[in-house]
Structure formats: structure tokens, C-alpha cells
Amino acid sequence: xxxxxxxxxxxxxxxxxxxxxxxxxxxxxxxxxxxxxxxxxxxxxxxxxxxxxxxxxxxxxxxxxxxxxxxxxxxxxxxxxxxxxxxxxxxxxxxxxxxxxxxxxxxxxxxxxxxxxxxxxxxxxxxxxxxxxxxxxxxxxxxxxxxxxxxxxxxxxxxxxxxxxxxxxxxxxxxxxxxxxxxxxxxxxxxxxxxxxxxxxxxxxxxxxxxxxxxxxxxxxxxxxxxxxxxxxxxxxxxxxxxxxxxxxxxxxxxxxxxxxxxxxxxxxxxxxxxxxxxxxxxxxxxxxxxxxxxxxxxxxxxxxxxxxxxxxxxxxxxxxxxxxxxxxxxxxxxxxxxxxxxxxxxxxxxxxxxxxxxxxxxxxxxxxxxxxxxxxxxxxxxxxxxxxxxxxxxxxxxx
Amino acid sequence: xxxxxxxxxxxxxxxxxxxxxxxxxxxxxxxxxxxxxxxxxxxxxxxxxxxxxxxxxxxxxxxxxxxxxxxxxxxxxxxxxxxxxxxxxxxxxxxxxxxxxxxxxxxxxxxxxxxxxxxxxxxxxxxxxxxxxxxxxxxxxxxxxxxxxxxxxxxxxxxxxxxxxxxxxxxxxxxxxxxxxxxxxxxxxxxxxxxxxxxxxxxxxxxxxxxxxxxxxxxxxxxxxxxxxxxxxxxxxxxxxxxxxxxxxxxxxxxxxxxxxxxxxxxxxxxxxxxxxxxxxxxxxxxxxxxxxxxxxxxxxxxxxxxxxxxxxxxxxxxxxxxxxxxxxxxxxxxxxxxxxxxxxxxxxxxxxxxxxxxxxxxxxxxxxxxxxxxxxxxxxxxxxxxxxxxxxxxxxxxxxxxxxxx
Numbered sequence: 078x079x080x081x082x083x084x085x086x087x088x089x090x091x092x093x094x095x096x097x098x099x100x101x102x103x104x105x106x107x108x109x110x111x112x113x114x115x116x117x118x119x120x121x122x123x124x125x126x127x128x129x130x131x132x133x134x135x136x137x138x139x140x141x142x143x144x145x146x147x148x149x150x151x152x153x154x155x156x157x158x159x160x161x162x163x164x165x166x167x168x169x170x171x172x173x174x175x176x177x178x179x180x181x182x183x184x185x186x187x188x189x190x191x192x193x194x195x196x197x198x199x200x201x202x203x204x205x206x207x208x209x210x211x212x213x214x215x216x217x218x219x220x221x222x223x224x225x226x227x228x229x230x231x232x233x234x235x236x237x238x239x240x241x242x243x244x245x246x247x248x249x250x251x252x253x254x255x256x257x258x259x260x261x262x263x264x265x266x267x268x269x270x271x272x273x274x275x276x277x278x279x280x281x282x283x284x285x286x287x288x289x290x291x292x293x294x295x296x297x298x299x300x301x302x303x304x305x306x307x308x309x310x311x312x313x314x315x316x317x318x319x320x321x322x323x324x325x326x327x328x329x330x331x332x333x334x335x336x337x338x339x340x341x342x343x344x345x346x347x348x349x350x351x352x353x354x355x356x357x358x359x360x361x362x363x364x365x366x367x368x369x370x371x372x373x374x375x376x377x378x379x380x381x382x383x384x385x386x387x388x389x390x391x392x393x394x395x396x397x398x399x400x401x402x403x404x405x406x407x408x409x410x411x412x413x414x415x416x417x418x419x420x421x422x423x424x425x426x427x428x429x430x431x432x433x434x435x436x437x438x439x440x441x442x443x444x445x446x447x448x449x450x451x452x453x454x455x456x457x458x459x460x461x462x463x464x465x466x467x468x469x470x471x472x473x474x475x476x477x
Numbered sequence: 478x479x480x481x482x483x484x485x486x487x488x489x490x491x492x493x494x495x496x497x498x499x500x501x502x503x504x505x506x507x508x509x510x511x512x513x514x515x516x517x518x519x520x521x522x523x524x525x526x527x528x529x530x531x532x533x534x535x536x537x538x539x540x541x542x543x544x545x546x547x548x549x550x551x552x553x554x555x556x557x558x559x560x561x562x563x564x565x566x567x568x569x570x571x572x573x574x575x576x577x578x579x580x581x582x583x584x585x586x587x588x589x590x591x592x593x594x595x596x597x598x599x600x601x602x603x604x605x606x607x608x609x610x611x612x613x614x615x616x617x618x619x620x621x622x623x624x625x626x627x628x629x630x631x632x633x634x635x636x637x638x639x640x641x642x643x644x645x646x647x648x649x650x651x652x653x654x655x656x657x658x659x660x661x662x663x664x665x666x667x668x669x670x671x672x673x674x675x676x677x678x679x680x681x682x683x684x685x686x687x688x689x690x691x692x693x694x695x696x697x698x699x700x701x702x703x704x705x706x707x708x709x710x711x712x713x714x715x716x717x718x719x720x721x722x723x724x725x726x727x728x729x730x731x732x733x734x735x736x737x738x739x740x741x742x743x744x745x746x747x748x749x750x751x752x753x754x755x756x757x758x759x760x761x762x763x764x765x766x767x768x769x770x771x772x773x774x775x776x777x778x779x780x781x782x783x784x785x786x787x788x789x790x791x792x793x794x795x796x797x798x799x800x801x802x803x804x805x806x807x808x809x810x811x812x813x814x815x816x817x818x819x820x821x822x823x824x825x826x827x828x829x830x831x832x833x834x835x836x837x838x839x840x841x842x843x844x845x846x847x848x849x850x851x852x853x854x855x856x857x858x859x860x861x862x863x864x865x866x867x868x869x870x871x872x873x874x875x876x877x878x879x880x881x882x883x884x
Contacts, residue, residue: 091855102857104872106549139679146677153778154681157865166866167827168779195778197677198729199739202776427830427866 110338113220113418113425114162117335119376124333131330134323135159140298145318147299148200149193149310155327158216158297162334163418163425165216167436171297174211179405185312190403191296193309200310210400210408214279215436218418218425222277223332224382225415226286227369229265230274236364236387247361247451249389252281252404252412257288259304265370275404276388279434281412282403286328294319333374336382337418341476350473353466357458362391362413362451385416385477394449397433409450420475441474442467515712516720516750517651517662519620520592520611521576523564524850524883536563539623541879545858547871558584560623562591572598580642590695591642602652606666609695611644613664613708614724615765616750618643623881627793627812627844629856630877632765633836634787634818639746639767640686645669645704646695658714663707669694670704671728671744676773676781682820682834682865683771683781685744688728702727702741717753717762724748728771742772764790779832780865782821789816793844804847814840814856821865833867836860851882 109115114136116128136156140146151171152158158169175189176182183190187206196202205211230251239250253272256262266273266284275281283289291304299309303321306314341347354360363385372378390410398409406412411434419441422430430440438444448456462470514522525535543555560582567575578592594608611619617635621642635641647668654661672694674687688694708722725745731738748767754760766788773783797809817837824831838860845853856877861870 102544102875103546103551104548104874139681141677141679142673143677144679150778153780157681157778157780160864160866160868166825168825168866170827196774196776198673198742198774198777200776425866425868427833427868429830 108340110340111421111424112161113218113334113337113421115335117223117333117376120333120374124329124374124376127326127329128333131326131328131333134327135330138323140300140318142197145298145300147193147195147197147310149196149202150299151191151193151195151297153298155293159219160425162220163218164422164431166426167215167431170213170215170436172205172211172213173403174205174209174401176402177210177400177408179402179407183403191309193296193299212279212399212401213435215431215434217279217414218337218422219331220334220418221336221382221384221415222286222334223374223377224336224367224369224380225276225384225386225388226332227372227374227377228276228367228388229370230267231265232367232370233274233276233388234267237389245358245361246454247358247391249362249387249391249413250405250410251275251388252390252406252410254282254284254404256284257291257304259291260284260288272405276412278403279411279414280403280406281388281390282406286331287324290324290328290331294324333376336384337421337477339383339417339476340420341472344472344476346469347473347476349466350469350471350476353462353470354473357462357470358455360385361455362387362389363416364413383417383477386413389413391452392450394451394453396447396449399435416474416477419477441471515653515660515662515710515718516616516620516752517613517653517664517708517710519622519625520578521574521596523566523622524624525564525566531568533566534564535566535883536561537622537624537881537883538562539879539881541629541854541877543629543875543877545873545875545877547873551875562622569595574598591644600652602654604651605648606651607648609644609646610649610666610668611642612666612668612704612706612724614643614706614722614746615639615641615748615767616720616752616763617641617765622883624850624852624883626881627791627810627852627854628814628840628842629854629879630840630858632789632814632816633838634767634789634816635765637684637686638769638785638787638818638820639748640689643685643689647703649706660712662710662712665705665707667703667705669698670700670702670726672699673729675728675744676771676777681780683769683773683783683785685746685769700727700730700732700741715756717751720748720750722748722750739774742774743770744772745770759795761793761795762791763793764788779821779823779826782823782832782834784822785818785820786822787816787818787820789814801845802847806848808846810844810846812842812844814838814842816840831867832865833863834865836862851880853880854878 139154146153152169158165172192173190175184175187188203192205193203237249239248241248251274253269254275256273273284275284277283277289294300294302295305300318301308301315302317302319302324308315364387365385366381366383369377369380390406390412392409393411400408402408432438432444433447438447445459525533538561540558560580563579565577569575574596576594580589580591590609592609592611594606594610597605613619617632618641645668647666649666651664671688672691675685676683678684678687704726706724708720710718710720712718727741728744729739729742731741746769750765752763769785771783773781791814793810793812795808795810801807820834821832838858840856840858842854842856859874861872863870
């Protein structure tokens with residue numbers, strides 16, 4: 078065999094070896110439980126196709142002045158606020174204002190209900206009127222929302238106790254919201270005086286995911302749609318800047334994002350932590366589980382879910398009273414935030430915790446210690462826990 | 478008989494046409510290397526397939542195969558022709574020269590005039606160049622021909638931060654001088670510039686290449702303000718070459734039809750490049766680093782950064798230099814590229830924390846050059862990229878195999 082043939086054979090072998098070793102060269106995928114994004118299990122192929130369209134619109138579509146951004150806005154894409162579908166960062170914290178009493182309309186004459194603190198070049202952003210109470214909202218995680226939307230109003234009302242009739246110090250009331258014109262009630266909705274139970278947002282001011290999504294496009298990005306054609310800058314109607322189809326795709330995406338998966342469930346310390354969680358009555362508001370009813374999406378139907386939220390409003394005390402509100406909520410009332418995905422928050426918040434509604438808490442422990450009002454008793458019991466129980470509880474919460 | 482007459486006629490006519498050509502214009506540009514060549518000469522010292530007439534035609538082709546994945550997901554096996562490029566050069570007289578480069582990217586999806594100039598030579602230190610010039614920012618922008626590099630991908634910093642290949646309509650001067658082992662060169666051009674899209678684009682970051690989508694820049698300036706690009710470089714035969722370059726000007730459309738739309742906003746880019754060959758090992762080292770400063774309105778989102786920096790370092794070591802596979806002057810190299818870009822240098826207004834949006838990559842590879850004009854490349858790429866918040870990086874790696882050849 079000549080030298081040239083040997084050289085050629087070696088080159089071919091090298092190439093073949095390189096190509097056949099391709100898969101081993103690809104970085105390993107993170108464990109499914111370490112990710113918040115991804116579709117819920119059991120979607121049909123057509124549903125996965127719709128999920129993909131929504132995924133692209135949510136995570137990849139960036140609005141520019143040419144495509145409808147602003148002119149005043151908070152963020153220029155959905156993904157800017159919800160990196161990896163997780164909790165947001167103070168970089169995209171938004172400010173709501175203009176309503177200081179329950180069941181009143183936000184004062185649009187002063188720029189409410191939301192501050193658009195950024196503007197495209199050549200325009201001036203809004204500024205908060207002097208002396209007006211306001212609330213800062215750090216973007217929440219968006220995973221598992223479809224399961225929460227699937228719950229019936231009755232399932233939410235089952236945990237409500239407006240007059241604290243059981244005497245446990247925990248009330249829990251729904252936030253009743255005036256529906257937008259495009260809202261189509263489902264059979265499970267139970268309106269009261271033409272208002273519907275809100276379940277999304279820090280104050281539970283959005284009735285369903287379409288309501289939440291249309292509001293985000295409009296108020297967060299200054300992008301108008303046929304659902305809400307009013308430009309936040311001028312207060313006048315404009316041509317739609319995002320299509321109905323795109324909004325529907327994003328809503329479908331949000332509905333079918335998987336629920337966060339708990340990690341280390343069998344770890345003895347995590348198990349102990351859950352026992353502590355229950356024993357100091359955190360679960361009175363952070364309701365551990367629900368079972369979804371039949372849904373138009375089979376993958377969401379009849380599933381046991383573990384959101385650790387009752388989706389109701391609770392008095393959180395004067396320390397968390399920002400003086401502003403939404404819907405029928407008092408200024409000191411906040412919706413119980415779902416705790417699922419809590420341990421993964423730093424994965425989307427730049428490696429840090431920014432907890433509570435405005436990101437003021439830099440750790441889970443600090444967040445617990447900021448609880449007041451109806452949660453004061455549980456908070457005090459947490460502070461009094463032994464170090465071991467405290468660490469077990471924190472480990473349990475980080476496993477969610 | 479008729480065919481024979483026609484053939485003879487064409488043959489005689491061809492001889493007559495060749496006789497009318499100034500023989501001094503005929504040239505052979507197939508030089509493998511020019512000892513005094515600098516980066517700025519890259520566009521004029523190319524390899525041409527036909528060069529025995531006043532018009533030289535050449536070009537290069539790049540093709541590759543990739544299997545790349547990110548965090549466990551891959552698009553599978555991908556074959557590409559990133560670009561086919563055609564050069565046409567003509568010596569109009571001994572002192573006037575036309576040079577051009579037409580690029581067909583992604584199988585013809587994009588066809589671009591990358592370079593089309595007329596050079597008038599007054600003196601080695603004073604040459605006038607006008608037309609579609611390649612702005613001399615850094616070194617890669619001018620020295621971008623695929624067959625010259627041992628890596629399948631172009632450097633990220635030079636193509637995604639700096640917008641190589643960045644060319645524009647304008648005029649300027651260039652020149653060189655020599656003193657023993659030393660060579661000095663300069664270039665200075667005024668051209669049309671960038672536009673608003675560098676800070677309002679769907680890349681969601683300050684992105685100079687966004688302006689390349691604006692084909693109208695070959696017709697008119699976006700703001701009536703010229704972009705200045707200048708470079709000085711010095712080379713020592715025994716040490717290497719060092720280049721310093723600057724590009725800057727107003728980038729935005731701040732006025733239209735007499736109406737003030739925004740305040741004028743500047744873009745300033747600085748770059749340093751160098752290359753050398755270590756005499757004891759023949760190791761070739763080339764690198765470039767650049768800094769971008771953009772006046773972004775402070776009322777706009779910090780998604781679009783005011784500062785960027787990035788660059789690359791290539792180390793190429795010939796390991797076998799002998800007759801191989803029937804090629805007399807074949808060379809087998811091992812190579813390594815290190816590259817990084819910080820797309821958004823700064824801190825968040827809200828937290829004071831570091832803004833992410835960074836990428837770095839390490840690309841070891843081997844290359845085989847059967848001739849100087851042709852290279853086969855096999856690279857392994859590993860890179861990590863963080864989002865703007867600095868969350869855990871997306872990890873990308875895989876294999877890239879390709880070839881590039883002049884023709």
C-alpha cells in the first residue's frame with residue numbers, strides 16, 4: 078500500500094469518526110425538572126405545532142418601532158420579562174398606579190393604570206405623577222398557568238372564607254374584575270354583579286390568559302391589537318400591531334407550558350420541610366394541590382397539580398400595603414403567589430432571588446419574614462423554628 | 478468549408494484583439510505571499526483564475542457541514558454553502574485599476590456588491606479610492622476571504638459585533654511606504670454610514686450588522702452625515718504587523734424634511750489588530766479586538782447596550798509540510814481559536830448588577846491545505862452564551878467540517 082493510500086485512508090477514517098461521534102459532542106440537556114420551559118406532557122402533534130408557534134412569538138419576537146413597539150413601553154418582547162418562562166428581574170419591573178380604592182376605575186387622566194417608563198428614540202417616557210401611590214410588579218413565572226386557568230371558579234371559592242368563619246385567622250377572598258369586551262365566559266365561571274373572579278397577576282386582576290396576554294402586549298409593550306386597539310401613549314385607537322392569530326398562539330403557549338416539576342421529593346429534609354410547612358399553616362393560603370376538571374385540551378384534564386396557591390386575595394399587612402390596588406382588592410391584599418418553580422427563580426433572575434411582588438426580598442427567608450396580616454402568625458412561627466426545621470422548610474421550598 | 482472560414486476568421490480576429498492589448502497590463506496575481514503585504518492589501522492581492530488579460534476573474538467558494546447542538550437539542554446534520562464570491566478586476570491603465578467583489582450568500586438568498594472601487598495611483602503614499610469601499614475597521618473586515626482561514630466560522634466579534642463584511646459607498650485615500658524591514662500604511666475614507674436599526678432591531682441588542690439590511694445605503698445616507706473610517710498599520714518583517722483603526726460618525730436619522738426627530742447620536746468604534754509568525758516554530762498568530770460605543774437614548778431599554786467589546790485570537794501551527802495525497806506543497810495544520818464578545822458592557826440601572834449578554838468560544842481544529850489556495854477544515858466548537866440577565870449560559874458545541882477554495 079502506498080503512502081498516499083495510507084494517508085487517504087486515515088483522512089477518511091478521521092472524518093467518519095468525527096461524524097459518528099457527533100452526538101457525544103453535544104452538550105447534555107439539563108434535567109427536565111431543572112427547566113421551567115417546555116410543553117406539558119401529552120399534547121397532540123397539532124397542539125405541539127401550536128405550542129411551537131406560540132413559543133416563537135413569546136420568546137423570539139422582538140418588537141421595534143417599525144413593528145409597533147411603543148412609542149412608550151416597559152419591555153420590547155415577552156421574553157424580556159420572562160426569561161426561560163421564569164420569574165423576572167428588576168430590570169423589567171413594571172409600575173401600576175391610578176387606583177387607590179377597591180371597585181373604582183383607574184385614573185387614566187394621570188397615565189394609569191400602568192407606567193410606561195421607556196420610550197423609543199425621539200419620544201419621552203411617562204413619569205409617575207408626584208404623590209401618587211404605586212405598586213411595582215416584578216414579572217412572575219409563566220409556567221403551569223394553563224392548569225390554573227382550567228380550574229373552576231367553584232374550586233377557587235371552595236377555599237374562600239371572607240368572614241373567617243372557621244376562625245383560623247385566614248380569610249381569602251376572590252378579586253372580582255370587570256371583564257374586557259372580548260371576554261367570553263366559560264360554563265365554570267360564576268360572575269357576581271357582572272364581575273368575574275380574577276386569577277392571574279399580583280392582585281389577581283386578569284380573569285384568564287387572553288385577558289392577561291392582551292394587557293401585556295398593550296401596557297407592557299405598547300402594542301395594540303383588535304382586542305385592545307387603544308395606544309397607551311395617545312389614548313386613541315390605532316391599527317392593530319399584532320395579529321389575533323399571534324395573540325391566540327401566545328395564549329395557547331401559556332396554557333400548555335408544563336407545570337414546574339418538584340426536585341428532591343424523597344429527600345428526608347425536603348419531606349421534613351413539607352411537614353413544617355403544613356404545621357405552621359403556610360398551606361392555609363399556599364394550598365398545595367388541586368385536581369383539574371375536564372378541559373378542551375386533554376393534556377390539562379383531570380390532572381393533580383401542586384401550585385401551592387389558592388389564587389385568592391389575603392391581607393398581607395401594612396408592610397406590604399403600597400396604597401394602590403386593582404379590581405375589588407384592598408390595597409393591603411395580595412393574591413397568594415404559586416410557589417411551584419420557586420427554587421428555580423434564580424435560574425431566570427440572573428442568579429439571585431428577587432421575591433415578593435416587587436422583588437424586594439433577596440432570599441426565601443427574607444420573603445417569609447416580610448409576611449404580615451393574615452400571614453403574621455405563620456411568619457412568627459417560622460421565626461421561632463429551630464434552625465434544623467427552618468433549614469428543612471427552606472430546602473423544601475427550594476425543591477418546588 | 479463555411480465552418481472552416483468562420484473558424485479562421487475568429488482565430489485571426491482573436492490574434493488581432495490580443496495585439497491591441499497593452500501587454501504591460503497583463504499580469505499574474507497568483508503570488509502565494511508578498512513579503513511586504515499588509516492586511517490592507519488583502520483586497521488587491523487576491524488569487525485570480527484568469528489573469529492573462531486586463532480583466533482578471535476569480536473568486537472563492539465555501540461549503541461546510543455542521544452538527545451543532547445547544548443544551549441537548551440539535552437541528553441535526555446541516556450542509557451549507559455560506560458564500561460564493563466572484564472577483565473581477567481590471568487594469569484600466571497603469572495607474573487606474575477597477576476591483577470588485579460580488580458575494581452570493583446562502584445559495585443566492587442574498588447577492589451583494591461587497592466591493593467595487595476605482596483606484597487611482599498618484600504615488601505609493603497617495604492613492605485615491607472611490608466606489609463601494611470596504612471600511613478598514615479592524616483587519617478581518619478587509620481580510621475576510623474564506624480560504625485564508627483555518628476555521629469554518631468567521632469570528633463572532635468581527636461579524637456579529639463589527640459587521641464584517643461592512644462596505645459602503647464613499648471615497649478616500651490610502652498609501653504605503655517602506656523603510657528596510659519596516660512597512661507603514663494608512664487608509665482614510667468618508668462613506669455613507671449606519672442607521673437607526675443598530676439600536677432598534679429584532680436581535681434585541683445593539684447590533685451594527687443590522688444596517689447591512691438597508692440596501693438604500695448604497696443610494697443615500699440615512700442622515701446626511703459621513704462615516705469616517707481610518708486605519709494606520711505598521712509591519713516589521715521580523716516582528717509582525719500592528720494595526721489601529723477607528724470608525725465613527727452620527728448613525729441615526731435625527732432630522733427628516735426639516736423636522737427634528739431626535740438628537741444626533743454617535744457611533745464610535747476602535748479596533749486593534751495584529752499578526753505575526755514566530756520564526757522558530759512558524760506558528761502563525763492573528764488577533765483582533767474591538768470596542769464599540771453607541772449613544773443609545775437613556776430612556777430606551779438597556780437591552781440595547783452603549784458599549785460592546787470583543788475579539789478573537791487564532792493560533793495556527795503547521796505540523797506537516799511536505800508532499801501529501803499527491804500535492805507537492807501540502808500543509809497540515811493544527812489550530813486554535815479563542816473568541817469572546819460582551820454585547821452589553823455595563824450595569825443595570827435598577828440593581829447595579831452586571832449586564833450579561835456575553836458569549837465566548839473555544840474552537841480547536843485541524844486543517845489541510847493541499848495548495849495555498851484551498852483549505853479543508855475540521856473544527857470542534859464549544860461556546861457558552863449568557864442572556865442579558867446573566868443567567869446560566871446556554872452551552873453549544875459540535876463539529877464543523879468544510880472547505881474553502883479560491884478559483
